[in-house]
Amino acid sequence: MTGNRTVGADGGRGSRLRRTAVSGLSLLVLLVAGIGWGWLQVNGSIGTFSADGISGDRPPDSSKGQNVLVIGSDSRAGENSGLGGGTGAVGRSDTAFLLHVYGDHRHAVAVSIPRDSLVDIPACKLPGGEWTAPQHAVMFNGAFSVGETAEGNPACTQNTVEHLTGLRVDHTVVVDFAGFSALTSAVGGVPVCLPHDIHQRDLSPERPTRGARIFAKGPQTVSGQRALDYVRLRHGIGDGSDIGRIKRQQAFVASLIKKVKSQGLNPGTLLPLADAATEAMTVDPGLGSADRLLSFAMSMKNIDLHDTKFVTVPWRYEGARVAIVEPDADALWAALKADRTVDGQDVDGKGPAQRGGAEGRPSSPRAAAPVSGTGIAVAVHNGTGVAGLAARAAEQLRSRGFTVTTTATASNQDHVSTVIEFGPGLRDAAETTARFFTGARTTASTTAGIRVVLGSSFARNPVVGPRTPTASAAPSAVSGGVRSADADPCADLSYG
Known part of the structure; x- marks a missing residue:
């Protein structure tokens, strides 16, 4: 982790004019000294991670808004060692969400990605400089632990989120x-609410007795260690799942935003927050100065609380893990890429029926030209335990003009989503192939040619066609679970 410090110097000769200017500015200096000096201190404590680990195979910067990845690290290294939970110094991603700030800077949505989600982790850079091989159907939080360092691997998590969503991540922040x-x-504490009393065993299930009460039923304000205990709490509330804990964390962040906005977004009120947070914050180089952080924070000052939403990516249980549901998730990412809210509205207030095409006619987001595989050769590998799946996919690919060079069984049969691996110079052909499979992902490979590795998503839904999810509205699995930042903290207390 590296720090940045802005230092000014004046080495010129003294003069009457200069002395007069300094005297004239003395009052201003006194007025802003508290903020200015403090801001320099903040500027010197901002940690950044290296951009060398950001993949060169990134989605285009096509979104009208801005995407910020926020990662919560549960490393117990350094100052974190006495703050509870787990052991070990390897940085892990305890929570993560992708914040989409819309182009009008008046709307925002945070999409939580469960840590146990089964995803494909692309090639990531290790501390020694070498790059890992891509991983398939592994837990999402494993990306942050690649390299097993205390500070974690935020670049790898960013690569994974870009690979998962097809959205370019503009900034990444680790807290x-x-x-x-x-x-x-x-911030002076955050208002929360609990449906019943919480005891020590709820926080630490290994305890033989329930222990003392640590939270009382009802509304209360928490800060410091108690706030940390609240967002870590899992077993004593709702259904005891990590998904339920995500809902509670969303409610907490919503309440925190409400508290900050109630104090006013200006340099004076933001300084103590920045001073507190940046001591243990790591950001990408694009946010690696106090001025940039302040500019980013101030750019969101006009976002209304009601227009700040929290959702979770569409999911379902896959054994003890979580599978991301397609095509629902693709529809959500497409909506964000088109800068449309979770209720299907453009940020200018126009709904899908009001958006005209090039000739003024209503556009059809689902309409897409049939996929043509003419001139594209692929190898098809079955990445599941379903017999005959590769032959089935090959037959359908040939019906669309693809040349199938071979069918085989993949080395691993635990793929959840279909992956299109492509060699040098074949990105466009791979993207065309990916459109044929619902929820498919593309990933670069050093091996020549294109290889289709079928996932269980294809086994469940073997209907193929253009992968053009609707961008008119988020699926009901998302829109039915939206929380606004202005929601009552005592609403929906089961949190799962």
């Missing part, structure tokens, strides 16, 4: 336990 604890204290 660890110490930063979270300090932030909640600096």
